[in-house]
Amino acid sequence: MNCTDLLSHLSDYFDDQLSEELREEISVHTAGCQHCRVVLNTTHQTIEVYKGAELYEVSPGLRDRLHDAIMARCFAKK
Numbered sequence: 001m002n003c004t005d006l007l008s009h010l011s012d013y014f015d016d017q018l019s020e021e022l023r024e025e026i027s028v029h030t031a032g033c034q035h036c037r038v039v040l041n042t043t044h045q046t047i048e049v050y051k052g053a054e055l056y057e058v059s060p061g062l063r064d065r066l067h068d069a070i071m072a073r074c075f076a077k078k
């Protein structure tokens with residue numbers, strides 16, 4: 001599991017569509033990757049907001065923006 005893998009599973013993660021194994025891999029990755037923790041927290045908060053407005057959807061556009069932001073940070077750090 002790397003940042004790209006995690007992001008590719010992001011919408012399934014929040015839809016609760018992942019296997020135990022994948023959820024475990026995500027929690028292992030986020031334990032060691034602050035950026036992905038931030039993304040998960042931010043996305044979770046975003047979903048809560050949209051849920052409140054009954055417009056729940058992790059749009060591909062949002063995912064792309066999160067992906068770009070996190071990859072830029074991860075690569076800048078290393």
Ligand SMILES: [Zn+2]
Pocket residue numbers: 002003006029033035036
């Ligand atoms: Zn990561």
